[in-house]
Amino acid sequence: MRYDSITEAIGNTPLVRIDPSVHGLRHIDLYAKLEMLNPFGSVKDRPAWHMARPYLEDAASGDGTVVELSSGNTAKALALLAGMHGLKFKSVTNRMRVPEIKDLLLLLGAEIEELPGQSECLDPTDTDDPLTRFHQALSEPGSAHLHTDQYFNPRNVEAHATGTGPEIIKDLDGRAPDWFVACVGTAGSSTGVARVLREHDGDVRVLGLVADKSDFIPGIRTIDEVHQVGLFDPATYDSLAAVTSQQAIDGMITLIRRCGLLSGPTGGAAYHGAVRHLASVDAELDGAGRRRTAVFIVCDRAESYLSYVRQRRPELLGRPRRGRSPSEVGDEAIRAAKARAVDVDDARRWIAEGEPRPLVVDLRGPHAYAALHIEGSINIVDELFAELVRDGLPFSKRTPVLLACPVGEKSLRYAASLARSGHPDVRSLAGGIVAWRDAGAPLVRE
Numbered sequence: 001m002r003y004d005s006i007t008e009a010i011g012n013t014p015l016v017r018i019d020p021s022v023h024g025l026r027h028i029d030l031y032a033k034l035e036m037l038n039p040f041g042s043v044k045d046r047p048a049w050h051m052a053r054p055y056l057e058d059a060a061s062g063d064g065t066v067v068e069l070s071s072g073n074t075a076k077a078l079a080l081l082a083g084m085h086g087l088k089f090k091s092v093t094n095r096m097r098v099p100e101i102k103d104l105l106l107l108l109g110a111e112i113e114e115l116p117g118q119s120e121c122l123d124p125t126d127t128d129d130p131l132t133r134f135h136q137a138l139s140e141p142g143s144a145h146l147h148t149d150q151y152f153n154p155r156n157v158e159a160h161a162t163g164t165g166p167e168i169i170k171d172l173d174g175r176a177p178d179w180f181v182a183c184v185g186t187a188g189s190s191t192g193v194a195r196v197l198r199e200h201d202g203d204v205r206v207l208g209l210v211a212d213k214s215d216f217i218p219g220i221r222t223i224d225e226v227h228q229v230g231l232f233d234p235a236t237y238d239s240l241a242a243v244t245s246q247q248a249i250d251g252m253i254t255l256i257r258r259c260g261l262l263s264g265p266t267g268g269a270a271y272h273g274a275v276r277h278l279a280s281v282d283a284e285l286d287g288a289g290r291r292r293t294a295v296f297i298v299c300d301r302a303e304s305y306l307s308y309v310r311q312r313r314p315e316l317l318g319r320p321r322r323g324r325s326p327s328e329v330g331d332e333a334i335r336a337a338k339a340r341a342v343d344v345d346d347a348r349r350w351i352a353e354g355e356p357r358p359l360v361v362d363l364r365g366p367h368a369y370a371a372l373h374i375e376g377s378i379n380i381v382d383e384l385f386a387e388l389v390r391d392g393l394p395f396s397k398r399t400p401v402l403l404a405c406p407v408g409e410k411s412l413r414y415a416a417s418l419a420r421s422g423h424p425d426v427r428s429l430a431g432g433i434v435a436w437r438d439a440g441a442p443l444v445r446e
Contacts, residue, residue: 007081009039010049011163015171015295022258023275027285028292030274031177032261033168035189035297040077042300043164047188048077050159051148056085065090067145072101072219073300074150074186079108090145097383098218100304114367150186152230160192168193168295169200176201179281179294181274183209183220183266184240187232189297194236208237209273212244213409218308219266219299220248224407241277243269249313251275256302264305267298311387340415341430344439347402350427351376358400358425361385363411364433370446374404374436382410389417400425408432 003009014037018030035043052066066082068074071093082089090111105112150156169176176197182190190208197204210226211217223240226232234240245265252268255261263271274296285292310317342350350358351374360377362369369379380388382405388394395401401418403411403426411428418426429436437443 006039006084007049007053010045011038012167013037015168016259016261018259018271022254023271025275025278025282027282027288028178028278028294030278031172031293031295032255032259032267032271033164033295033297034261035164035299036261036263036267036301040073040080041304042073042077043189043297044073044299045077046159046163047150047153047156047186048074048081048148050162051150051153051155052078052081052146055146056081056087064088065145066148067092068148068150069093070150071097074148075105075110076101076108078148079105079110083109087146097216098305099307101218104304150188154231156186156188157192157195157231160189161196162192164189164297165193165196168197172293172295175293176204177295178203178292179205179207179274179278181207181209181270181277181294181296183217183243183270183273183297183299184226184232184237185219185221185266187226187229187236189299191231191233191236193297205238206236207273207277208240209243209269210240211269212242215245217243217245217248217265217269218305219264220269239277241273243273245312247272249309249316252302252309253316255298261298262302263298264300264302265308266300267296270296270298311383340419340426341408341412341428342402343430344436344441347427347429347436348441350400350402354400356398356400358402358427359395360402360404362433363403363405363414368406368433372437372443372445373433375442375444377404382414385414389414389421393418393421393423395423397422397424400427402427402429404429404433404436406432407434 014034016032016034018032020026023030038045065088066078067090068078069092070078071091075091079089088111089109090113091105092113102112180194180197182193184190190206194206209220210223211220213222213224221229223242248265248269250268251270251272252263252265255263255267255271261267274294278294306317310319314320351360360374362373362377362379363382363385364379365381366379373379401423403414405411408429408431411432415426415428
């Protein structure tokens, strides 16, 4: 194959059948769409090029800047595309949580601006969120920046409606699969592919996968976060299901070691969610005759996520496994920890009158903490706090602890983990800093 430009190599990725001996489904052929084989390494190559292409050649004067609110694959693809056209690229994010990706963006010449914000996804009605204010400024007429706007740009969806979806049908000999399984991030790929598949066959079923609440899987939103994405439409999906980071890594390892596919955790989550959902369907297909088909997307490659794996499953990289991650705390422990959640009024009394006074730990990022926090609290970012918890009790058992996160979900999981490890008095602020703010309780700036 010969190309005049690397952009001509975007798309037409392979559709690979997963051996039934791996997934165990007897009546369903499961296929992986290998978007990781796009030239820049991910499913985001398609929308990055489709969103930026109308502007890049006209703007290639050497002094323009492409800007995107991205901390991952979209930023990587746009940085490369901008550089090819003599432009700069700027990534704006509050969630640069994978070190390898940050280092790669810097290698590509990207400028990274990390801002405070309640979520990497945007709520346009929340004018108090710095990312929302930034988004509004970029979207104003006459802006000097090219803002590709992946969370709201319909060309994100079009890239998959004109490419990924039709390719799946072509590679299945003109048929749409019976099921399409997609992880939901910006919702561009799931929406675009689902639209085309259903136009071809109205009986196609679509399963959307989100990250488990209080957990983190690169490229996947939680159910709360996806509702902040302009491209997300619940009607796209027949059902939505949650996947944990541990399940994503398990699926990733299966694809790597059993299938030879160097998948990242997003592809692992898609595989795990697909097999889990289809197992019950498969059991009902005995004697049905025709075999069914299902397709999921392998979004990117494993190499960018070694630190992510090392943090959560060090034994996979030859390191001793430490204590269980707070993300592995089971539902029963979470339910038991409900008794340790205190509302704003009780928390304020505890802080004011407790003997000894509780140590208040704010688990948010440093920018959000600096903007507003409970007076006297200390800031330990949740990822660092998770490391401390894995190694044992980070505080003396004689020190009562109040944990606070944005909405009280992650802090409750940490409270359950610490209680299970033997801490006698650790509580979670119900509703988190948002509830504290909404109740009119005092917050201070750094």
